[in-house]
Amino acid sequence: MTRIAVCAPSTPITREDAEAVVALAAAEFPGVELVIHDQCFEVDGHFAGGDARRIAALVECANDPSVEAVWFARGGYGACRVAEAAIAKFTHDAQAKTFLGYSDAGYMLGGLYRARIGKPVHGPMLADIRREGGAEAVRRALRWLTGDASGLEPSGDKHPRVAFNLMTLAMLCGTPLMPGLAGHVVLVEEVSEYLYAVDRLFFHLTAHLGGVAGLRLGRISEVPENDRPFGAEAEEIARHWCAHHAIPYLGRADIGHDAMNSIVPFGVAE
């Protein structure tokens, strides 16, 4: 039996979404037991409970010797407020666990990777069940957590890799949660940002990526329409800023804020 703890370092999920994923797991992954922390359903303003509550739930899940993985329930915003304090309380019991999520959960993945705790992995979250095709995203996550690597991002890089939401990684730069990324291929994706904001984030991020092995661009989706066209597409923006800082641009990556989002275990070369 693979026991997987679910907690929400950012925003809450609904009981309906949790029940749908529990039902899918029961039907298709008989070896999986999902242990969904009650904190996932709490609401405190924007967040799934206040900072102290989210820290407590993270620590409880990470240090529980009976679970093999911590699956982040949903992104949104809020993990940056709790990641540093929570990770400081993680014990030896957190060390062997996989921590799976993306988007705002990237603050947790980044902080864990910096602290060399556990196995941080970019991949689908429980709340992805609500997307069109979301059941397949959930299956991809549960397959990974039960030893089936079929959902792995397929670019085949020969360097250790990390994957982040562009905004999340840009905000991590220079903070106590930012891991060293020298020698890594960095995959980034974005959703619901204007192209001028994507350009601005690349201006910032690429100034912090000295020594990386390269950058890959995931999907830049749901770009809002601005009052005038930006004049360049997302890939042109990525190429521009990579060239400016002599970062090898390695092409596209199969990640994004969508049901096709694939799996990227941190620090592993393919």
Added chain:
Amino acid sequence: MTRIAVCAPSTPITREDAEAVVALAAAEFPGVELVIHDQCFEVDGHFAGGDARRIAALVECANDPSVEAVWFARGGYGACRVAEAAIAKFTHDAQAKTFLGYSDAGYMLGGLYRARIGKPVHGPMLADIRREGGAEAVRRALRWLTGDASGLEPSGDKHPRVAFNLMTLAMLCGTPLMPGLAGHVVLVEEVSEYLYAVDRLFFHLTAHLGGVAGLRLGRISEVPENDRPFGAEAEEIARHWCAHHAIPYLGRADIGHDAMNSIVPFGVAE
């Protein structure tokens, strides 16, 4: 006669706005001659001309020995793409000049302050003429440029100060344009950002402000309504992150994306 060069490192202005400001200056500031660079009206996608064109106009204005100040026409987005290259070409003729603007022009002000070139000043721009009460904002700028300090931000700090748009300063952190701010009081304002995004920017920015004398919060205006309340007001957010990094929170500042936006000369104590 005070000759003031106007160029647009970010987005274009209209000829109507330029004519309105020229007319105001002619009527009320007989000692002022505005030299508005044609580049201000050019359009290349999002920008007031391509990067090379905006760099050339910036260099032309900054190095023109016949003008005493460079007034940035408008913000928007784009100065971060050209500031470093332009400033590298500024000559001794730029040294005595005032450079006036705010918002996206903060990339220029930050880079100039880092390079110790000229007198960077946060204050109204030409395009503010379009705001309600914008004529008074333009008067405040022209008064400052002609030696009348009545528009000075009134907090009376005893430390050298800088003022920035929150997003702009957060994006400057760790880049080749970021000035050292140890010992400074840092004033920030924001417009049209969700409170969760304001919180996120404070998470990032305050991690980079070690050694500052304190932070003041300008106006956080036109906050869009989110699908749920954030749960804290802007000042509570500022206090939270200042406390987290032991930065003295010094209260409010009289700056913002509005016609009341006041003047903050960089590096000057009141």
